[in-house]
Amino acid sequence: QAKTNGRNQFVLYHDGMNNNGRHLFQLETALRKAFDLGEFALYYQPQVDMKTKQIRAVEALIRWNHHEKGVISPGQFIPLAEESGLITPISDWIIMQACEDLKQLQWQFPYVKMSINISPIYFQQIDFLEKLQKTIESVNVNPRSLELELTESAIMPHADQSVGRLTTLKTMGISIAIDDFGTGFSSLSYLHRFPIDVLKIDQSFIKQLSQYQEDLAIVKAIIMMAHSLQIQVVAEGVETEKQYQILEEQRCDFVQGYYVSNPLTIGELYEFLDMWNHFRADQCI
Numbered sequence: 166q167a168k169t170n171g172r173n174q175f176v177l178y179h180d181g182m183n184n185n186g187r188h189l190f191q192l193e194t195a196l197r198k199a200f201d202l203g204e205f206a207l208y209y210q211p212q213v214d215m216k217t218k219q220i221r222a223v224e225a226l227i228r229w230n231h232h233e234k235g236v237i238s239p240g241q242f243i244p245l246a247e248e249s250g251l252i253t254p255i256s257d258w259i260i261m262q263a264c265e266d267l268k269q270l271q272w273q274f275p276y277v278k279m280s281i282n283i284s285p286i287y288f289q290q291i292d293f294l295e296k297l298q299k300t301i302e303s304v305n306v307n308p309r310s311l312e313l314e315l316t317e318s319a320i321m322p323h324a325d326q327s328v329g330r331l332t333t334l335k336t337m338g339i340s341i342a343i344d345d346f347g348t349g350f351s352s353l354s355y356l357h358r359f360p361i362d363v364l365k366i367d368q369s370f371i372k373q374l375s376q377y378q379e380d381l382a383i384v385k386a387i388i389m390m391a392h393s394l395q396i397q398v399v400a401e402g403v404e405t406e407k408q409y410q411i412l413e414e415q416r417c418d419f420v421q422g423y424y425v426s427n428p429l430t431i432g433e434l435y436e437f438l439d440m441w442n443h444f445r446a447d448q449c450i
């Protein structure tokens with residue numbers, strides 16, 4: 166029995182239910198079926214460049230439109246997809262879909278990049294680079310318009326191998342973002358070893374930015390050190406004007422969050438980008 170979790174989303178489990186074999190099997194079956202039914206969809210959340218006020222990128226965020234349960238968020242099924250191995254076909258699909266949508270989008274909005282979340286498991290698979298290259302070629306999308314989001318947990322365990330892979334991605338023209346920065350065992354000192362373009366400060370540091378001096382201190386430090394390493398910074402989960410202003414004062418490069426826009430369907434994204442170009446000049450953003 167599904168229940169809502171207060172954000173119009175359904176959870177698949179009751180709290181305390183564990184991922185024993187049977188549940189995992191049932192979920193794997195459900196995920197497979199969802200895949201066959203075409204129930205997965207990508208939503209796109211815009212990122213604003215604070216200097217130019219342009220939309221510099223959109224982040225692809227997957228949703229599962231369950232035929233009975235409604236919208237299921239990735240936090241509820243990505244871990245299960247990772248456990249069951251289904252993360253591979255799902256990730257293949259995500260990358261293909263995001264590249265195709267980007268290709269279309271760029272006829273009208275050539276300056277917009279596409280940022281894609283990559284599961285650590287998928288990143289470490291042997292044929293990851295080869296498949297990515299093939300998709301880019303078959304869709305004929307510009308790799309310079311692609312950004313991949315990886316967490317520290319994706320690159321840290323096999324640091325040497327990761328440096329190699331990231332370097333290849335850079336050679337292909339793809340940019341690299343570190344997602345949820347600050348939540349892992351991050352030390353900025355290891356960062357210079359990896360060819361990183363962008364750090365995404367985790368939303369937990371942004372949430373109470375205007376109340377807590379500690380959060381402000383952390384955000385300041387991340388921005389300062391990132392900039393000294395020629396790395397640009399995205400603040401995630403920006404919801405208020407106050408947060409936006411603080412980040413502007415701190416010379417944060419880009420912001421993403423409900424203050425700018427929710428994640429949008431591809432159709433809504435076109436409307437949003439049109440509107441943004443018409444009105445942003447008059448707005449305070």
Ligand code: C2E
Nearest residue numbers: 225226227238239240259282283284402403404422423424
């Ligand atoms: P993430 O990559 O850190 O994505 C940011 C999450 O914050 C998204 O949740 C987004 O909807 C949410 N968010 C955006 N703005 C705000 C805001 O102003 N306030 C708050 N409170 N939240 C905001 P979502 O879409 O539920 O995704 C959760 C996580 O699932 C993502 O975290 C990412 O790690 C993973 N994920 C999402 N899509 C994909 C995907 O296509 N592939 C993979 N491998 N993972 C994905």
Ligand code: MG
Nearest residue numbers: 224282314344
């Ligand atoms: Mg992300």
Ligand code: MG
Nearest residue numbers: 344345365401
């Ligand atoms: Mg994040």
Ligand code: MG
Nearest residue numbers: 344345367368
């Ligand atoms: Mg996150």
